[in-house]
Amino acid sequence: MTHFSPTTRIAVTLLLILLCAAPTLAQSGRSSGGQGRPEDKGPKPKIARVFGSVKDADSGDALPFASVVVKSLRDSMVVDGALTLEDGTFDLREIEVGRHFVEVRFPGYETLRSEAHAFLPRNPESLTWDMGERMLQADITALGEAVVVEQASVMEMKVDRRVFHVGSDLTSRGGNTTELLENIPSVAVDIDGNITLRGSSGVQILIDGRPSGLAGGAREAFLESLPASAVERVELITNPSARFDPDGTAGILNIVLKKNKLEGISGQLQATYGTGDNHDANASLNYRSSALSLSTNLGWNDRMSFMAGETDRTQFWSDDSTSFSSVDRPGDSQRGSLSGSLRAEWRASNAWTVFAGVNANEGIRDGWDSTFTAEQWTGGALNSLNTEALRVEESQKDTRGGDAFAGFERTFGSRDHKWTADVRRSYNTQDGHTDFVDVSLVRGTTTSEVHTFNAQDTQNRRWLAQTDYERPWGEKGKIEAGLKSTWNVDNSGFDYTEADSLFLSDGIYIPVGLDTVAYSFLYDEQIHAAYFTAGHSVGMVGFQAGLRAEQAYTSARLEGEGNLQSEPFDNDYFSLYPSANLFIETDGENTWSASYSRRVNRPRGRQLNPYLDMSDPRNFRTGNPFLLPEYTNSYEVAHQWQRRKTSITSSLFFKDTRDVIRRFTEADTTTGVLLSNFQNLGRQHNEGLELALMLPLGKTGRLNWTASAYRVVNDGSRLESPFSSSGFSWSSRFFATWTLGSDWKLQANSYVRGAAVTAQGRFNGFATLNLAASRDLPGDHWQVTIQAKDVFNTRRWSYSTTTPDFTQEVWRQRESRNLYLTLQYKFGKLDERGRRGSGNRGDGGGDDFMMD
Structure with a gap:
């Protein structure tokens, strides 16, 4: 064959x-x-x-x-x-x-x-x-006056992306942007807020088409602080053109915030009460005249939640003994945030537009966990030994972030010929402190309690400068070129207790020579890029090709005393990132597209930190300063058929990734301690099929259903302990909405994620269902919404790990079944004279293939 x-x-x-x-x-x-x-x-x-x-x-x-x-x-x-x-x-x-x-x-x-x-x-x-x-005319349903417009079509397919209009998503009302992303097809958010796209964690998050410093080291905290009501749409770009940064091997999620495009003053107030002490509120105010636009948003949330989890582990020791442990870990957490933004845009003339803005957020995340461990041994010197132990953990974490940006747009006769430039400066700080108390529960034990702590202070600074130039190419084409430079400086300070050695006594690890350790890990990164793209159309066929060249300079080092300092680990590399798009619309109903791009996932932060973190005596962690960037070649072929309000979209995708970065866990068979670090896999393949269906449900309803199935192959042949794994996974999501009369709207959405293979085991999948209903109150200004999240309490993460030294089954669940009541008030009378807009810089959607 x-x-x-x-x-x-x-x-x-x-x-x-x-x-x-x-x-x-x-x-x-x-x-x-x-x-x-x-x-x-x-x-x-x-x-x-x-x-x-x-x-x-x-x-x-x-x-x-x-x-x-x-x-x-x-x-x-x-x-x-x-x-x-x-x-x-x-x-x-x-x-x-x-x-x-x-x-x-x-x-x-x-x-x-x-x-x-x-x-x-x-x-x-x-x-x-x-x-x-x-x-x-947009396929829309107008509510009241010209104050509110909600999209009836939740998804639309553009040349190089899929666009999800989220303004009509009742099940995200009163929530934050992380919860909003849970409803986007192909996107998954795990129990810790980590975002994956088609099963891959290499996702780049953009805000209004630009990488925000707030979405860097504290991305989860930033998205949790951003109200879902501030988001107009989410754009999913699986094969971005060379104009975009190549970061994110899975693709890009571009979160486009709401802006007022009509002249006048408008605003919105919203408050949500949730069971289990889950509350939030936000307010927005917008002003627009023929020359000036101002918009501001303020959000607050306070969430209390409980968490539960269990771990069953079988571990093989070097003296031919085997231990069986059962871990029960209940806990509570409080998460709160306050965020605000202000943006101004001045249209000085028909050719010149100047814009500037600031964003800021502050948050807390406090936790209280208790871990009960029961362990039994068979064989060897510890045969028939039974122990019980308890670890109590109390943590506090404060986060602060902000950025400021300014820029201009200069047009030359038409919107197709323009020059834009902007600069941005951002910062992030995270201060965390955790106290641990380990107690043996063995009857009659003489082992004393062990008190330890772990503190971390992380600071990130980023500077960004970018300029872009666009002009027509003939009658049916466009060329683009641009330059971009970013400078990142990360400084992470660590302060914690560490022992010279450990020994196991009555179920807890007793430290010998316990002392306080302090050191800093510094990481500097510079990336300088230039790109060029050209696109044209012939009849109903459109195409585009582009190339991006980047030079990266990176340096990582430890600063401390003795073995807590190191020479810099430098890794400078030059890379080329080509892209190509083909678009064919045959008869007004059928659209074909094909695309290719090369992407990169750069190792950063804790992945590179070489110091051995022993603050948890059962689980040691370290990074790998010799990690290489992982590169992905991504191919996709898609087709969409659309007639009136019904459409079917299908896509085949294939990703070939080299030097995949993954966390690996190994067991020390002498001490029983698990060691986790990061390594480069040899290769990973990801190939699959995705389907999306949109159709009316009678005269007043609409259904959006998406499903995907893919196969993942991991090749770890380059590791010291070679391995390989492969398997299929699938997911399905539906979003249904009905309008009853002129005042009521009902919605239901469900997500099912199938089992999937991981690098060292298997993820077992889960399913969840959300319901919501809203009603317009008399006066056309008030609206009330009630939501039921995770109706059957089935949003549970469970996975298994299998290695030669240990096997384990883990499940974790954060409080997810809640009821929410949201009251929304909208005000303002808008004038349609201002509808001509000021260009793509105002809505963040100006990077479509061959279009603004």
């Missing part, structure tokens, strides 16, 4: 898809003008022309890459067609004469069908049809 490489398989798949699409292209191309007509009449002359522009009816903004199709009035056969340019214009020439109409489609908008027009050879004036500006 002949074996083909993954790259060859992807190339063959792309070729087959293009071949399958070719007949349709031929039918819809200009040469098919006489299709469906009797051949004995002969071809009609192609001397007609139709031109115009397509815009958003609400904002007045141009709609690039809308599908414009000329159809025969007699039989609705396709005569000609094209996609609008970046400025929303279209110009179709050499159209055959006859009676035709024009159909305009764009995802997320209602289809527009024009009046009929007769192109008659005997009337030369009729051969040129100026359609003027054609306005597309």
